[in-house]
Structure formats: C-alpha cells, structure tokens
Amino acid sequence: MSLDSFQSCLARLIADPDYRDRVRAAGEAAIDSGLTERECARLRTIARDKGVDVNRTLHKGFRLGKLRAMLPLTCHLLGTKRLALHVAAFWKNHPPSSFYFIPEALEFCDFLERRRLRVKYLAEVMAYERANLEIEKARTDAPLPQRVLFQHDPRVLLAALANGQRPRAVARRPSLAIGGRDDRGRIHWQLIEGMENDAVTAPA
Amino acid sequence: MRPLPKLGVGLAFQAPLRPLIERAGEDLDFLEVVPDIVWTDLGPGKSPRYVDDDAALEFLGRMQRSHPLVPHSIGLSVGSAHHFERDHVRQMRSWWERFPFPWHSDHLAYHLAEHQGQVMNVGITVPLARDREVLDLLIPRIDEVLQSIPVPFLLENNVYYFDIPDAEMDEPTFFNALCDESGCGLLLDLHNTYTNARNHGWDSLAFLSRLNLEHVGEIHVAGGMELDGTYLDAHSGPVPGPVWDLLEWTLPRCPNVGGVVFELFGSWFDTVGEQRVREDLRRMKDIWAATQGAASNAAVTA
Numbered sequence: 194m195s196l197d198s199f200q201s202c203l204a205r206l207i208a209d210p211d212y213r214d215r216v217r218a219a220g221e222a223a224i225d226s227g228l229t230e231r232e233c234a235r236l237r238t239i240a241r242d243k244g245v246d247v248n249r250t251l252h253k254g255f256r257l258g259k260l261r262a263m264l265p266l267t268c269h270l271l272g273t274k275r276l277a278l279h280v281a282a283f284w285k286n287h288p289p290s291s292f293y294f295i296p297e298a299l300e301f302c303d304f305l306e307r308r309r310l311r312v313k314y315l316a317e318v319m320a321y322e323r324a325n326l327e328i329e330k331a332r333t334d335a336p337l338p339q340r341v342l343f344q345h346d347p348r349v350l351l352a353a354l355a356n357g358q359r360p361r362a363v364a365r366r367p368s369l370a371i372g373g374r375d376d377r378g379r380i381h382w383q384l385i386e387g388m389e390n391d392a393v394t395a396p397a
Numbered sequence: 398m399r400p401l402p403k404l405g406v407g408l409a410f411q412a413p414l415r416p417l418i419e420r421a422g423e424d425l426d427f428l429e430v431v432p433d434i435v436w437t438d439l440g441p442g443k444s445p446r447y448v449d450d451d452a453a454l455e456f457l458g459r460m461q462r463s464h465p466l467v468p469h470s471i472g473l474s475v476g477s478a479h480h481f482e483r484d485h486v487r488q489m490r491s492w493w494e495r496f497p498f499p500w501h502s503d504h505l506a507y508h509l510a511e512h513q514g515q516v517m518n519v520g521i522t523v524p525l526a527r528d529r530e531v532l533d534l535l536i537p538r539i540d541e542v543l544q545s546i547p548v549p550f551l552l553e554n555n556v557y558y559f560d561i562p563d564a565e566m567d568e569p570t571f572f573n574a575l576c577d578e579s580g581c582g583l584l585l586d587l588h589n590t591y592t593n594a595r596n597h598g599w600d601s602l603a604f605l606s607r608l609n610l611e612h613v614g615e616i617h618v619a620g621g622m623e624l625d626g627t628y629l630d631a632h633s634g635p636v637p638g639p640v641w642d643l644l645e646w647t648l649p650r651c652p653n654v655g656g657v658v659f660e661l662f663g664s665w666f667d668t669v670g671e672q673r674v675r676e677d678l679r680r681m682k683d684i685w686a687a688t689q690g691a692a693s694n695a696a697v698t699a
Contacts, residue, residue: 197510199478200507204519235526243559244557244560245559251521288513289520
C-alpha cells in the first residue's frame with residue numbers, strides 16, 4: 194500500500210505543480226499519510242529536482258498531443274495562444290484521470306462549452322468533432338446516430354480547418370449532418386441541406 | 398537468457414516512415430512496432446477492450462512477409478504498484494498468435510498510478526525505486542508475462558530526468574538482479590544510457606561495464622536534443638557520435654542479442670531526411686556484421 198501511495202504522490206509531483214509547490218514548501222505536511230519515512234524524504238528531495246520540470250513539460254506535451262489528435266479542428270480553430278490558455282484552465286481542475294483519451298477530449302468539449310467562448314464557428318466545429326468521438330467511443334456497439342446542426346457550410350468550414358487554414362467568411366447555410374458507421378466500420382456523415390441530400394466524409 | 402534469433406538491424410515503425418520502410422530493401426532487417434499505436438484501448442470493462450486499426454494491421458501483415466515484426470509495447474506499466482494490466486498481457490498474447498514474433502518488450506517503469514480513486518496516466522515513463530520491494534513486485538508479473546506469451550520478454554532501461562534518491566541498489570545491480578531472478582532480458586537503450594549519464598554526470602562506459610551483457614536481447618539507438626540545459630531522449634535526430642561509440646563497445650559483448658533498432662519519431666523524419674536515416678541504418682548494419690555476423694530473417698514465421 195505504501196509503494197502504491199508513493200507512486201501516486203510521485204505522479205502528482207509531475208502532473209500537478211500546485212501539489213509540488215506544497216511539498217516543496219510544507220514538506221511532510223503536504224504528503225499523504227501512510228508513507229514511510231524514506232518515501233517522504235524521497236518525495237521532498239524529488240520535489241526540489243529540476244528534472245521534475247522536464248517531466249512536467251513532457252507530461253503536458255503528451256496530454257496536449259492527445260487533445261490535438263482527438264480534436265484537431267477545434268484546436269486549430271482556437272489557435273495556439275487561446276488553446277494554451279483554455280487547456281491550462283482545464284487541466285487545473287481535471288487531473289489526467291483517464292488514459293483512454295476520448296473521455297478527456299469529451300470533458301474538454303464540455304469545459305469549452307461552459308466557457309461560452311465567442312469564437313466564430315467554434316460551436317459547430319466542436320459539435321462535429323465531439324460527435325465523431327461519440328461514434329468512436331461506441332466503436333464496438335452500434336453507435337446512436339449523431340446529429341450536428343451546422344450554421345455554416347460544413348464542407349467549406351471543415352475542409353479549411355483540415356487543410357490547416359483559418360476559415361474566413363464561410364457562407365451561412367444551415368444544414369444537418371448525421372453521422373454513423375458504414376458497413377466497413379468507417380465513420381460516415383450524411384448532410385441534409387434543404388432538399389439536398391449529400392454525403393460527406395469526415396476529414397482525417 | 399537464451400540467445401535470440403539474430404535478426405540484425407531494425408527501425409521503429411511510425412506512420413510517416415512508411416514510405417522509407419516499404420522501399421528500405423536490404424537497409425532494414427526487421428521492423429519494431431509499438432502495438433499500442435495500432436489499437437484503441439477502450440478501457441477496463443469494455444469488451445473487447447482493444448479495437449484494432451485494421452489498415453495499420455494490414456500494412457504490418459504485408460510487411461511481415463519480408464521483415465519480422467517485434468513488438469515494443471508501452472501499455473503494460475509493469476512497475477505500477479496500484480494494479481497490473483493483465484488485459485494488456487492477454488492482448489499481447491493475441492498479437493503473438495497473429496504475428497508470431499520472436500520476442501517482445503516493454504518499459505521498466507510505470508505510468509499508471511492511483512489518484513482519488515481513479516487511474517491516472519502520467520503519459521511518460523516514471524522511474525522506479527531500485528529497491529528489493531520493487532523487484533519483489535516485478536518478478537511475479539514478469540513470470541505471468543512469460544507464462545502467457547512463450548517467447549523471451551525484455552524490459553527497457555528507463556530514461557529519467559530525476560532519480561529516486563536513497564536507492565538500495567545502483568542501476569547495474571538492479572538490472573542484473575532483475576534479469577537473474579525473473580528470467581526477463583534487457584532491452585538496452587543506449588540513448589537512454591547516454592541521456593542519463595549526460596544529465597546526471599556519470600560515465601556511460603562505467604555503467605555498461607558493470608551490466609551483465611548476457612542479458613541484453615535488444616539494443617536501441619536514437620538521437621535527442623538539448624532543452625533548457627537538459628538533454629532529452631527526444632528521438633528527434635540521427636544517432637549522435639557518443640552513442641555510436643557506445644554501440645561499438647557494447648554490441649560485440651552481447652552474445653545473446655537479437656537486434657539493434659533505430660528509433661525516430663515520425664514528426665522528425667522530414668527534418669532528418671530519408672538519406673540520413675538510411676546512412677544510420679547502414680552504419681548499424683556494418684557494426685552488426687562486424688560483431689554479430691550475418692543477420693537472419695528466419696524468424697519471420699517462427
């Protein structure tokens with residue numbers, strides 16, 4: 194049990210800078226009980242080691258990389274500075290509790306929604322990527338069809354983001370996208386636009 | 398450890414390296430794959446928990462006809478005191494049934510820990526305390542792996558940017574004891590050794606000369622970079638000079654080694670360039686041929 198607790202504390206030293214600061218400042222008082230004297234001494238020493246900063250950087254890079262992989266269009270739309278700001282705020286209250294990164298990406302979507310950001314196209318782009326993740330999450334079951342209401346032409350909007358461009362002046366064209374899986378298990382979207390009925394492919 | 402089949406020189410698979418891998422010809426003897434990147438882990442309790450990336454598996458299946466596959470997984474977290482990922486072991490067993498690999502490996506570290514009743518993934522390999530208590534945790538787990546997957550199992554020496562102080566054993570003593578008592582082999586990552594020695598101010602050769610190199614089943618080489626005064630095992634470049642020196646010293650002293658693998662992250666491939674990667678692979682092959690003899694791909698269907 195003690196080794197288990199020690200490893201938890203060590204992981205927190207890397208992932209949670211506030212906890213590390215407390216261990217640095219308060220020593221024993223900040224460390225969970227149940228650890229041996231040697232384990233407490235080890236944590237105090239490690240908390241002062243600059244190698245923890247390196248690990249923290251690598252940890253953040255790993256976690257951010259996963260978010261960017263799961264929500265590439267949303268992250269691109271936010272831009273580097275804004276993304277860094279919101280990710281930092283998100284991480285402050287969301288320890289990396291899951292290593293199955295779809296739940297973390299979905300939680301990040303919830304977090305961004307609650308912030309009610311005034312970023313053009315964000316709501317629909319995020320809804321689209323979130324729907325893709327919901328389909329992915331239900332990979333082994335028959336996923337419920339996902340519905341995303343677009344206010345702007347999704348073919349133009351998503352293609353621009355997928356090509357690494359910032360979308361500009363995308364035509365307002367309300368449409369409904371319905372996502373699911375095709376016979377080969379690939380995510381497939383159908384676009385219903387007025388009387389038109391068009392198939393679109395999810396950008397990779 | 399029993400001698401491994403002499404596969405020769407391998408490259409760690411990354412999707413951006415696919416074109417190079419497909420036309421590598423004699424520059425490449427085998428392919429190492431992190432299997433965790435070609436499946437999706439849906440988490441404990443899901444059935445099936447691991448969902449394959451069919452396109453990647455199709456590619457690997459095709460490659461396996463000419464190049465043996467050796468998995469180097471990242472999901473075991475063998476040193477986690479909190480729990481042991483037996484689902485991962487079962488998944489590796491199913492991989493062995495699909496791609497009958499001659500050996501496999503993971504990392505001597507942990508990345509999963511308990512936090513507020515949940516499993517926290519640090520996402521990096523966190524060092525283990527080199528204590529008897531940790532050996533006693535690892536040995537039965539390694540035995541489970543060896544019982545489940547009847548081919549040699551190697552653990553990689555970790556890169557660490559801080560060390561856990563007041564260890565009961567130094568690194569060579571710990572690795573030697575682990576291999577002697579558990580039956581696993583060592584995946585000796587020379588770039589990790591170089592990185593640790595450079596950052597912590599010790600001598601790589603002194604470390605290597607105290608290792609029982611009969612335990613070494615595979616060697617990794619890679620390149621890295623300096624960031625804010627710390628040298629990183631970033632897999633971001635060609636093999637640096639000091640690591641070549643370590644390889645030339647070490648390889649002839651490893652009687653049971655099966656292969657040497659170059660690790661390069663796919664995102665750095667364009668920067669390094671195909672020509673330089675090929676040059677490094679050829680240099681590895683020259684060193685291999687001079688010290689281990691001819692490579693054999695007899696293990697393709699082993």
